[in-house]
Amino acid sequence: MELTTFGAVVKSALDLEAEVSGFYESVIDVTTDPNLSKLFEALLLRGQKRIKTLLRIRRENVTEMILEPIAGLDSDAYKPVTAIPKGADVGVVREIAIALETRVDEFYMHAAAKIDFLSEAAYALELLADANSEAAQSLRAAI
Amino acid sequence: MNILGVEVVKNYINGRWVESKAKETQDVINPATGELLAKTPMSTREETLQAIEAGMAAFARWRATPALTRVRHLNRIRDAFEENFEELSKILTMEQGKALDESRGEYRRTIENLECATSVPSLQMGYNTEDIASGIDEMVIKQPLGVFFCVAPFNFPGMVPTWFWPFAIGCGNTYIVKPSPQVPMSQVKQFEIIHELGLPKGVMNMIHGGPEAVNALLESPDTVGMSFVGSTRVGKLLYKKAGEQGKRAQVQGGAKNFLTVMPDANLERTVPALLTSFFGCAGQRCLSGAVLLAVGEIYEPLKKAVVEGAKNIIVGYGLEEGVQMGPMASKQGMDNVLGFIDKGIEEGADLLLDGRGIQIPGYEEGFFIGPNIFADVKPTMTIAREEIFGPVMSIIPVKGLDEAIDIIHANRYGNASSVFTTSGKTARDYQYRVKAGNIGINIGVAAPIATFPFSGMKDSFLGDLHGQGQDAVSFFTENKVVITRWF
Numbered sequence: 001m002e003l004t005t006f007g008a009v010v011k012s013a014l015d016l017e018a019e020v021s022g023f024y025e026s027v028i029d030v031t032t033d034p035n036l037s038k039l040f041e042a043l044l045l046r047g048q049k050r051i052k053t054l055l056r057i058r059r060e061n062v063t064e065m066i067l068e069p070i071a072g073l074d075s076d077a078y079k080p081v082t083a084i085p086k087g088a089d090v091g092v093v094r095e096i097a098i099a100l101e102t103r104v105d106e107f108y109m110h111a112a113a114k115i116d117f118l119s120e121a122a123y124a125l126e127l128l129a130d131a132n133s134e135a136a137q138s139l140r141a142a143i
Numbered sequence: 144m145n146i147l148g149v150e151v152v153k154n155y156i157n158g159r160w161v162e163s164k165a166k167e168t169q170d171v172i173n174p175a176t177g178e179l180l181a182k183t184p185m186s187t188r189e190e191t192l193q194a195i196e197a198g199m200a201a202f203a204r205w206r207a208t209p210a211l212t213r214v215r216h217l218n219r220i221r222d223a224f225e226e227n228f229e230e231l232s233k234i235l236t237m238e239q240g241k242a243l244d245e246s247r248g249e250y251r252r253t254i255e256n257l258e259c260a261t262s263v264p265s266l267q268m269g270y271n272t273e274d275i276a277s278g279i280d281e282m283v284i285k286q287p288l289g290v291f292f293c294v295a296p297f298n299f300p301g302m303v304p305t306w307f308w309p310f311a312i313g314c315g316n317t318y319i320v321k322p323s324p325q326v327p328m329s330q331v332k333q334f335e336i337i338h339e340l341g342l343p344k345g346v347m348n349m350i351h352g353g354p355e356a357v358n359a360l361l362e363s364p365d366t367v368g369m370s371f372v373g374s375t376r377v378g379k380l381l382y383k384k385a386g387e388q389g390k391r392a393q394v395q396g397g398a399k400n401f402l403t404v405m406p407d408a409n410l411e412r413t414v415p416a417l418l419t420s421f422f423g424c425a426g427q428r429c430l431s432g433a434v435l436l437a438v439g440e441i442y443e444p445l446k447k448a449v450v451e452g453a454k455n456i457i458v459g460y461g462l463e464e465g466v467q468m469g470p471m472a473s474k475q476g477m478d479n480v481l482g483f484i485d486k487g488i489e490e491g492a493d494l495l496l497d498g499r500g501i502q503i504p505g506y507e508e509g510f511f512i513g514p515n516i517f518a519d520v521k522p523t524m525t526i527a528r529e530e531i532f533g534p535v536m537s538i539i540p541v542k543g544l545d546e547a548i549d550i551i552h553a554n555r556y557g558n559a560s561s562v563f564t565t566s567g568k569t570a571r572d573y574q575y576r577v578k579a580g581n582i583g584i585n586i587g588v589a590a591p592i593a594t595f596p597f598s599g600m601k602d603s604f605l606g607d608l609h610g611q612g613q614d615a616v617s618f619f620t621e622n623k624v625v626i627t628r629w630f
Contacts, residue, residue, distance in 0.1 A: 001465075004457055007244040008465040059228045064248025065430075065588035067423065068415040069456060069467050117415070 003073045006118060009111050010058040012075040013125075014051060016107060020100055021047030023082040027097070031090045036142045040097070043135060050128065061121035068117045078107040098139045105132035151182045152327045152351055154190060155334045157197035158344030163190060163351065169324040174240040174470045175460040177508030183324040186352035191359035194348040198290035198317035199365050201345025206287045206315035208343075210264040214313050216342050221257040223336045224250065231332055235301050236461040238326045240469040240510070241424045243461055246301070252593065253302040256611065259593035260309030266616045267314050279628045285620035287315030291391075292360045293370040294321050294381070297472055298427045300329040306597055306610030307370040311619045312346055316367070319348045319360065325473060327351050357381070361388055368392060368618065370610060372429075375556075375602045382605040393618060394605035395597065397530045398429045398558035401551045402587065403436040403573070404445055405544070408563040413585070414448045417536075420561070420587030421449075422456055422514045425468055426534040427476070429603070430559045430581065430588045434520070434527055435538045436547040442540040446518055449536065450495050453514040459503050470510040471533060477510040480533030484515055487526040487537070492517040498534060522550045530556070544569060548576055557600030559589045580604060 024044040108129035112122040153160040163184030171181040232246040271282030322330040368391030375396030385392035420432035461469035471477040498513025520537040561583030562573040580598030583589030596609035608618040
């Protein structure tokens with residue numbers, strides 16, 4: 001779906017975070033690796049905070065006089081893959097998580113570039129992207 | 144009260160919700176769907192006088208309340224508006240039509256007015272000098288005056304009253320809001336929130352209605368001043384009456400805003416700003432761009448770029464995320480704009496982009512007009528001179544800055560004007576010379592934030608003091624000079 005307004009971008013981000021949180025909730029108890037399990041739990045908590053952050057960004061950074069239309073950002077390009085193949089081992093689950101974090105990172109970076117007319121909101125999305133990038137690195141190092 | 148299952152919105156007087164006894168009501172319509180949302184009572188003179196009485200009764204105690212205590216109420220209201228932000232924004236879109244992000248933006252500015260008004264304890268401070276003569280001291284105290292009221296417009300039903308009442312009650316006055324009968328629900332929701340927060344009875348009141356209520360407010364000896372936002376025609380009538388009644392008045396009227404694009408403008412950044420200015424809120428802003436003055440060789444590329452950009456604007460039901468422009472706020476508004484477009488064609492302007500007849504699937508009852516762009520407009524044409532208040536851009540080619548400024552000054556209005564340029568000299572010249580109250584330099588919508596006055600000149604503003612900021616504190620207080628000597 002083409003994201004054409006600031007509000008649409010934030011809605012897409014909220015939907016993405018909800019899906020990511022849902023994924024981590026489903027895998028916390030599946031993995032036997034204690035490091036990974038702790039990391040999944042932290043990422044689930046991160047999701048809850050992020051939803052609050054995004055809602056706050058939407059409330060506080062929508063500066064009416066400089067709202068501009070957005071073009072060239074399609075939420076379908078960032079659809080997260082959260083399905084876990086039956087019988088998948090912890091390594092596969094971890095790879096899915098890394099891919100998820102990378103995809104969300106890309107979304108936030110591209111979205112930030114598109115809403116550069118709202119510089120504070122754009123910066124906030126860049127910070128979220130940084131955290132996704134760090135999470136991917138932590139997941140790689142976890143096992 | 145319900146009429147055919149639709150609620151008649153209530154007045155709010157002395158801390159209570161009161162059903163109006165009015166026989167006459169006005170329909171509140173969702174302009175995207177045509178759905179009847181509510182009915183507004185045309186309150187009677189007697190009911191209006193009850194609201195004034197409530198404000199008068201509350202005044203003595205309220206003005207004696209310490210300033211910091213008064214603004215703590217504003218802080219609570221501010222927090223409650225934040226908590227209810229999405230719901231408030233959606234109600235606004237439903238009754239007024241603007242896109243959801245635009246409603247959110249409106250509520251951000253609403254909340255900013257509350258935040259700014261919490262500075263009243265500092266802003267209301269007076270000043271003094273000792274020994275103006277030996278042993279004699281002199282001081283100025285800024286005192287509140289009593290019951291003020293506002294007559295609010297239909298285009299910003301959430302925000303405009305907060306240009307005034309937070310400052311008014313922060314300073315110790317009491318207040319009556321008279322919302323537009325076309326869009327009362329935003330104020331109803333705001334007052335529902337306020338009602339839960341423990342503001343003393345009578346400090347804030349709301350009366351719905353039309354001319355009868357407004358005349359009662361103006362004619363009562365117990366009201367001190369009026370803030371009005373609306374058409375210049377009505378504003379002048381009320382301003383005259385306020386003067387005759389000895390009341391303070393601030394009247395924000397109509398507009399015809401000229402945006403000038405110089406040959407050295409950054410076109411890539413300018414065009415999106417122009418699109419927001421001309422077509423944001425479907426052109427129904429007193430700060431909306433109305434006429435685009437294209438200087439010199441910028442005319443052809445600018446014309447092409449704005450048409451391309453405007454073609455892509457997504458028009459639809461404002462509650463749907465992704466919609467960039469909603470409907471006109473009323474059928475009357477829509478018909479008015481269509482009439483101007485016909486006039487533009489009749490007078491020989493070239494309609495490059497025709498937004499008439501736009502169909503939004505699923506919303507066939509809505510008052511939709513898409514973006515319209517006229518080129519080869521002459522300054523004498525009706526569409527170049529008169530306020531349209533809709534999504535219509537009129538492009539006039541001009542030879543230079545002087546010609547642009549002459550055209551701007553020939554117009555009766557002076558609300559806002561912007562220049563797009565990379566030259567500091569041009570920008571300085573523009574802000575220095577142009578007679579408009581709100582000037583934008585590379586800004587399409589020159590909207591002052593809450594700490595600044597919402598300015599305006601010529602037929603766009605009547606009065607001395609504007610809404611918002613320090614101007615508001617001055618409007619809502621009187622300087623009392625006290626000279627003291629002690630034996």
